[in-house]
Amino acid sequence: MAFLTRNEVFSCFVFYAVLLVIKMYILAIITGQVRLRKKAFANPEDALRHGGLQFHREDPYVERCRRAHINDLENILPFLFLGAIYSMIGPSLPVARLHFLVFFLARVLHSVAYLFALRAPTRSLAYIVAQIPCVSMALQILVAVAAYA
Amino acid sequence: MAFLTRNEVFSCFVFYAVLLVIKMYILAIITGQVRLRKKAFANPEDALRHGGLQFHREDPYVERCRRAHINDLENILPFLFLGAIYSMIGPSLPVARLHFLVFFLARVLHSVAYLFALRAPTRSLAYIVAQIPCVSMALQILVAVAAYA
Amino acid sequence: MAFLTRNEVFSCFVFYAVLLVIKMYILAIITGQVRLRKKAFANPEDALRHGGLQFHREDPYVERCRRAHINDLENILPFLFLGAIYSMIGPSLPVARLHFLVFFLARVLHSVAYLFALRAPTRSLAYIVAQIPCVSMALQILVAVAAYA
Numbered sequence: 001m002a003f004l005t006r007n008e009v010f011s012c013f014v015f016y017a018v019l020l021v022i023k024m025y026i027l028a029i030i031t032g033q034v035r036l037r038k039k040a041f042a043n044p045e046d047a048l049r050h051g052g053l054q055f056h057r058e059d060p061y062v063e064r065c066r067r068a069h070i071n072d073l074e075n076i077l078p079f080l081f082l083g084a085i086y087s088m089i090g091p092s093l094p095v096a097r098l099h100f101l102v103f104f105l106a107r108v109l110h111s112v113a114y115l116f117a118l119r120a121p122t123r124s125l126a127y128i129v130a131q132i133p134c135v136s137m138a139l140q141i142l143v144a145v146a147a148y149a
Numbered sequence: 150m151a152f153l154t155r156n157e158v159f160s161c162f163v164f165y166a167v168l169l170v171i172k173m174y175i176l177a178i179i180t181g182q183v184r185l186r187k188k189a190f191a192n193p194e195d196a197l198r199h200g201g202l203q204f205h206r207e208d209p210y211v212e213r214c215r216r217a218h219i220n221d222l223e224n225i226l227p228f229l230f231l232g233a234i235y236s237m238i239g240p241s242l243p244v245a246r247l248h249f250l251v252f253f254l255a256r257v258l259h260s261v262a263y264l265f266a267l268r269a270p271t272r273s274l275a276y277i278v279a280q281i282p283c284v285s286m287a288l289q290i291l292v293a294v295a296a297y298a
Numbered sequence: 299m300a301f302l303t304r305n306e307v308f309s310c311f312v313f314y315a316v317l318l319v320i321k322m323y324i325l326a327i328i329t330g331q332v333r334l335r336k337k338a339f340a341n342p343e344d345a346l347r348h349g350g351l352q353f354h355r356e357d358p359y360v361e362r363c364r365r366a367h368i369n370d371l372e373n374i375l376p377f378l379f380l381g382a383i384y385s386m387i388g389p390s391l392p393v394a395r396l397h398f399l400v401f402f403l404a405r406v407l408h409s410v411a412y413l414f415a416l417r418a419p420t421r422s423l424a425y426i427v428a429q430i431p432c433v434s435m436a437l438q439i440l441v442a443v444a445a446y447a
Contacts, residue, residue, distance in 0.1 A: 011297035014234055018290050021227045025280065025287075028223060042216055049269035067340055073222055073371055074326060078319045080230045081378045085312055120347035131323065138323075141316050148309035160446035163383055167439050170376045174429065174436075177372060191365055198418035222371055229379045 009096045010087035016100040017083055020076050020107060027072060027111060031065040038062060068114035072107070075127070079103055079134055086137040089144040099133035106130035158245045159236035165249040166232055169225050169256060176221060176260060180214040187211060217263035221256070224276070228252055228283055235286040238293040248282035255279035307394040308385035314398040315381055318374050318405060325370060325409060329363040336360060366412035370405070373425070377401055377432055384435040387442040397431035404428035 034040075040059030041047040047056035083100060091099075106129040113123035183189075189208030190196040196205035232249060240248075255278040262272035332338075338357030339345040345354035381398060389397075404427040411421035 008297055011294040014290060015294045015298045017230065018234070018287050018294075021231060022284075022287055024223070024227065025284070043213070043266070043269075043272075045266050045269045046273075064341070069223065070219075070368075073226070074322070074367065077226055077371070077375050078322065078378075080227075081315070082319060085316070117341070117343050120341075120343045123341075124344075135320075135323070138316050138320055141312060145309040145313045145316075148306055149313045157446055160443040163439060164443045164447045166379065167383070167436050167443075170380060171433075171436055173372070173376065174433070192362070192415070192418075192421075194415050194418045195422075218372065219368075222375070226375055229376075 007087060008093055009091060010084070012093065012097050013083040013087045013100055016104040017080050020072075020079070020104060023108065023111060024069070024072050024076060027065065027069045030115070031062065031069060034059070034062050034065055064114065064117070068111055071110070071114070071127070075110075075130060075134075076107060082134055082137045082141065085141050089141060091140070099137060103130050103133045156236060157242055158240060159233070161242065161246050162232040162236045162249055165253040166229050169221075169228070169253060172257060172260060173218070173221050173225060176214065176218050179264070180211065180218060183208070183211050183214055213263065213266070217260055220259070220263070220276070224259075224279060224283075225256060231283055231286045231290065234290050238290060240289070248286060252279050252282045305385060306391055307389060308382070310391065310395050311381040311385045311398055314402040315378050318370075318377070318402060321406060321409060322367070322370050322374060325363065325367050328413070329360065329367060332357070332360050332363055362412065362415070366409055369408070369412070369425070373408075373428060373432075374405060380432055380435045380439065383439050387439060389438070397435060401428050401431045 035042075035046075036050065038059045038061060039051060039055040040057050040062050041050065041055050044053055044056045047053050083103075086099070087096065106126045110123055110126035110130060112118070113126055184191075184195075185199065187208045187210060188200060188204040189206050189211050190199065190204050193202055193205045196202050232252075235248070236245065255275045259272055259275035259279060261267070262275055333340075333344075334348065336357045336359060337349060337353040338355050338360050339348065339353050342351055342354045345351050381401075384397070385394065404424045408421055408424035408428060410416070411424055
């Protein structure tokens with residue numbers, strides 16, 4: 001564990017990052033369960049196994065789950081990169097933890113707002129709040145490495 | 150190569166991770182070839198170049214390739230993160246290799262099952278088997294860094 | 299900043315990688331602005347806030363922005379992984395910078411070609427040119443770690 005224990009900021013980042021990966025996995029499980037309950041399958045072979053080709057169809061709530069998942073890909077995956085690099089440019093632990101925690105909480109709220117179709121602009125606000133620490137980290141990293149462009 | 154040669158587990162992870170990235174690239178090439186063969190283009194400018202706007206249309210097999218690719222984004226990209234971090238928490242090489250190999254083989258089977266529309270639940274089982282090492286790595290990482298939350 | 303300043307190639311990679319992450323964020327902002335201007339919302343709760351359920355609809359240009367974004371996920375996210383690992387196998391700085399710069403410029407051109415629907419095959423050529431440094435890095439990494447499979 002040498003590398004991890006030497007860098008508290010990185011360990012803090014890893015904690016929230018892995019929780020967000022698990023959050024994404026949970027979203028995938030929810031999508032699968034909704035497909036089964038609504039009987040709406042993207043593939044004919046799945047529909048055949050669950051009652052017939054008439055269930056090879058779209059469902060609005062399945063599509064909502066898909067959109068929530070794709071939004072996670074667009075935002076959480078870049079965070080996995082930015083947070084790791086940011087941890088290596090020497091930020092103070094309290095400031096770094098604030099970045100990670102704000103992103104984590106806002107992305108959890110984003111998923112909840114998506115799945116429960118909370119009134120607009122709840123979901124959009126969660127998205128914007130989560131972007132703030134990401135843009136902050138991106139700019140700090142650029143300043144740190146600009147000399148190497 | 151200092152960092153890589155110092156960590157055998159990490160090098161082992163990198164080997165399978167890069168093979169999976171190449172597998173994703175191959176899926177993109179297949180999608181492009183299917184578009185050309187089926188004459189089904191997502192963009193009017195591509196259709197115009199290949200015979201006319203009537204080929205700006207969807208095709209079920211192109212959509213199948215797309216779903217296989219997006220499922221890779223949802224699963225292989227988080228593995229690239231989890232596997233790298235897991236390599237840093239000091240697992241034994243045989244146990245770590247087992248994690249990487251199971252994921253690798255299950256994801257290759259997942260793509261094959263998707264592209265050849267193998268009978269359900271082949272594809273779903275491949276997805277679930279691939280998730281087992283990911284969840285195992287995620288939990289081991291959380292235990293290792295929980296003190297830094 | 300110990301790790302970053304010790305490795306010039308890695309710092310050079312990080313510079314272009316972060317610019318590309320910001321490019322992806324800009325694409326997301328553009329998509330949101332197009333949704334507002336065209337009044338085409340993926341979610342009923344957003345449509346309700348912006349005039350009524352009749353604006354819960356698809357728009358061809360919004361879908362074009364979505365495709366550009368998903369293509370970025372498929373290509374820029376694997377680059378974030380490959381570039382980081384490649385930086386650790388000891389390439390010379392000029393050769394490495396060439397890899398990163400070609401990928402960066404080709405992916406910027408890809409987005410421009412997508413958003414402005416430039417005549418085919420501009421976008422496809424940008425995609426292929428961007429893949430060349432990625433495949434080059436992937437193969438060099440495989441050679442470096444093949445002994446650890």
